[in-house]
Amino acid sequence: MDYYLEQLSNGIAVGSIYALIALGYSLVYSILNLINFAHGYVIMVGAFVALALLQAGIPAVPAIFLACCAGALIAMGVERIAYRPVRHSNRIVPMISALGAGLVLAAGAQLIWGPEVHAFPQLIPRVPVEIGGVTLSSQSLIILAISLVLVAAASWFLHRTRFGIAAQCVCQDLATAQLMGIPVNLIIVAVYAIGGFLGVAGAVLFAMYFNAVFIQMGLLATTKAWAAAMLGGIGSFSGAFWGGILLGLAETAAVMTAGSAYRDGVSLAIIVLVLLLKPNGLFGAPSAERS
Amino acid sequence: MAMMTQKNGFTRRGALRLGMGSAAAATLAARPMLAQAAPLRIALAAPMTGDSASMGLNAQRGAAAAMKLIEAAGGPAVTFDIFDDMGQPREAASVARRITDSGDYDLVVGHVNSSCTLAAMPIYADYEMPVLCGSSSNSQVTESGWENIVRMTIRDDYGAQQYSAFAVNNLGKKKMAILFANDDYGRGLRDKMVIAADALGAEVVAEAGFTPNLDKDFSSIVSQFKNAGAEAFMLNCNYTEGGLFLGQAKSAGVEGIATVGPDSLLYNEYIELAQGAAEGSYILAAYDPYADSDTTRAFMSGFREAYDALPSQVAVFTSDLFILAHQLMAAGSTPASLIGDIKATEFQGVGGTYHWDAKGDVKDRTFAVITVKDGKFASTGAAVDETGLDALR
Numbered sequence: 064m065d066y067y068l069e070q071l072s073n074g075i076a077v078g079s080i081y082a083l084i085a086l087g088y089s090l091v092y093s094i095l096n097l098i099n100f101a102h103g104y105v106i107m108v109g110a111f112v113a114l115a116l117l118q119a120g121i122p123a124v125p126a127i128f129l130a131c132c133a134g135a136l137i138a139m140g141v142e143r144i145a146y147r148p149v150r151h152s153n154r155i156v157p158m159i160s161a162l163g164a165g166l167v168l169a170a171g172a173q174l175i176w177g178p179e180v181h182a183f184p185q186l187i188p189r190v191p192v193e194i195g196g197v198t199l200s201s202q203s204l205i206i207l208a209i210s211l212v213l214v215a216a217a218s219w220f221l222h223r224t225r226f227g228i229a230a231q232c233v234c235q236d237l238a239t240a241q242l243m244g245i246p247v248n249l250i251i252v253a254v255y256a257i258g259g260f261l262g263v264a265g266a267v268l269f270a271m272y273f274n275a276v277f278i279q280m281g282l283l284a285t286t287k288a289w290a291a292a293m294l295g296g297i298g299s300f301s302g303a304f305w306g307g308i309l310l311g312l313a314e315t316a317a318v319m320t321a322g323s324a325y326r327d328g329v330s331l332a333i334i335v336l337v338l339l340l341k342p343n344g345l346f347g348a349p350s351a352e353r354s
Numbered sequence: 355m356a357m358m359t360q361k362n363g364f365t366r367r368g369a370l371r372l373g374m375g376s377a378a379a380a381t382l383a384a385r386p387m388l389a390q391a392a393p394l395r396i397a398l399a400a401p402m403t404g405d406s407a408s409m410g411l412n413a414q415r416g417a418a419a420a421m422k423l424i425e426a427a428g429g430p431a432v433t434f435d436i437f438d439d440m441g442q443p444r445e446a447a448s449v450a451r452r453i454t455d456s457g458d459y460d461l462v463v464g465h466v467n468s469s470c471t472l473a474a475m476p477i478y479a480d481y482e483m484p485v486l487c488g489s490s491s492n493s494q495v496t497e498s499g500w501e502n503i504v505r506m507t508i509r510d511d512y513g514a515q516q517y518s519a520f521a522v523n524n525l526g527k528k529k530m531a532i533l534f535a536n537d538d539y540g541r542g543l544r545d546k547m548v549i550a551a552d553a554l555g556a557e558v559v560a561e562a563g564f565t566p567n568l569d570k571d572f573s574s575i576v577s578q579f580k581n582a583g584a585e586a587f588m589l590n591c592n593y594t595e596g597g598l599f600l601g602q603a604k605s606a607g608v609e610g611i612a613t614v615g616p617d618s619l620l621y622n623e624y625i626e627l628a629q630g631a632a633e634g635s636y637i638l639a640a641y642d643p644y645a646d647s648d649t650t651r652a653f654m655s656g657f658r659e660a661y662d663a664l665p666s667q668v669a670v671f672t673s674d675l676f677i678l679a680h681q682l683m684a685a686g687s688t689p690a691s692l693i694g695d696i697k698a699t700e701f702q703g704v705g706g707t708y709h710w711d712a713k714g715d716v717k718d719r720t721f722a723v724i725t726v727k728d729g730k731f732a733s734t735g736a737a738v739d740e741t742g743l744d745a746l747r
Binding site for chain 2: 190273
């Protein structure tokens with residue numbers, strides 16, 4: 064029994080990290096109906112920036128804050144260079160240019176930091192905590208809490224603030240929003256910046272939990288978080304959260320039953336099944352496709 | 355695509371390349387007589403980009419170190435070009451095609467990953483191109499009937515017996531949990547290890563494969579191993595995953611379990627990534643970085659000065675292969691006779707003494723047992739107790 068509870072907690076910890084990264088996707092998607100394939104790479108660079116700042120001797124809190132700001136800046140740059148010029152093209156075009164921007168970021172990061180996996184300092188104490196006979200890592204509990212807070216905050220921000228409501232107008236109809244006096248370009252840039260900021264926060268937690276920063280993190284984050292966002296219903300914040308948690312649990316269940324080598328196969332098969340039955344994901348609202 | 359990325363890699367290490375270029379030029383200028391003879395042209399095939407890029411970097415550094423030694427030794431000039439196989443069998447086959455089609459090379463040093471060597475060998479065999487392989491340990495590399503290859507590292511079927519024997523006989527552990535990379539290398543090692551454990555009267559209580567360079571979460575595997583009552587962790591993987599696994603085990607409260615692994619763990623990053631949990635773990639290395647020989651000491655300290663890193667097995671074997679080829683060519687070998695001449699010779703390199711059997715495998719080489727002590731690698735001087743392995747031979 065203990066074994067199953069322990070595996071459950073492993074699944075929740077990994078799942079909440081996926082959820083945090085999926086949040087960045089959902090944010091951009093909910094406003095722009097666009098899958099931001101560069102997101103994973105942006106936050107990978109952010110995690111490397113955090114590592115570089117920490118190694119330069121900057122205290123943890125300002126270092127991570129600065130890295131998040133760097134993530135926001137890079138996301139704004141990607142928006143300006145890879146998205147804005149093709150915003151009104153066929154939807155495939157920005158997707159491809161995003162992938163291109165991601166590859167450029169990955170190659171740039173490898174030139175600067177090299178191909179090796181780097182260890183990330185443990186900023187949150189990493190001690191085994193025993194709750195009712197089950198050993199949990201203190202870090203995974205803190206990660207779960209941070210993930211919950213950020214998902215709730217993003218949801219509040221988008222649904223309850225002036226900015227958020229303006230962003231939803233942009234989502235409903237870009238041209239009309241512009242005619243109504245909403246500064247569309249500013250809103251879109253800000254959405255990317257917030258996505259990058261939160262994404263880097265997620266990436267730093269990811270780096271701490273796995274104790275590693277590496278170039279392929281961009282691709283890993285892209286595939287896992289995207290799968291989580293799809294599972295939960297892309298565009299929905301609670302969907303991103305539950306999608307992440309469920310993906311984490313599905314992976315752990317796959318390790319326990321089919322063996323760890325089949326982890327991705329089993330978990331992705333579950334996602335395909337869910338999407339066959341509920342094409343909008345578990346929490347996504349059915350919406351008419353805009354051309 | 356491959357050529358493009360390869361060029362990027364060159365730019366990053368541009369300074370290094372310049373250094374090697376001028377070294378070769380100096381050799382030519384100083385020995386006009388020899389310069390008239392065609393230089394020995396080596397194609398170094400290694401993963402310069404992609405997930406195994408750090409091994410490619412080590413191959414390049416090993417080659418650079420060898421070039422300095424070759425320059426100091428005199429004899430025919432050596433030039434080399436690097437071909438990036440990206441650690442992918444598909445790219446390795448295309449690299450092999452480019453090397454053989456160009457007609458510009460006398461021999462190949464490489465590839466690094468077993469799966470790449472296995473994919474490229476049929477092409478080299480067609481062209482009877484001599485292949486000097488350092489680190490591919492899959493048994494099929496020399497069991498497929500190719501006569502144009504020799505290798506430096508110890509085969510993984512022999513290795514798997516040794517790792518198991520060390521855990522069972524030297525450490526007295528009867529319940530093993532195997533963590534393996536789910537590729538040609540890791541699966542090959544795992545299969546042989548299960549057979550060896552059986553022969554030694556030990557039990558494999560748990561095993562877990564992972565996708566190399568992709569999976570970074572080992573927490574559920576740690577729980578699985580712990581639940582199965584493992585007494586020894588057998589790590590059939592590279593330093594990244596090995597280090598991450600131990601670090602994540604520690605944070606889940608699983609500590610102090612005997613750990614045995616191959617020399618793909620012998621990187622400083624292994625200790626760093628394990629965050630203290632690598633202490634006391636054992637690594638069975640196909641070469642001894644702490645061997646009591648002047649050649650080894652000079653190489654190790656030179657490498658540390660130049661790169662602030664411990665040379666990996668890939669660096670040591672690449673360097674030794676360059677020097678081996680150079681020595682034999684200086685003694686009159688031709689590309690056509692090279693493999694036969696290597697099999698007939700005994701070579702003293704940084705990694706110790708090598709001689710080869712008819713298949714191209716090294717003979718009579720044993721593992722050096724290395725441990726982690728006070729956050730550093732240290733030699734134990736121990737030897738693997740082979741009791742009970744006779745049944746397998």
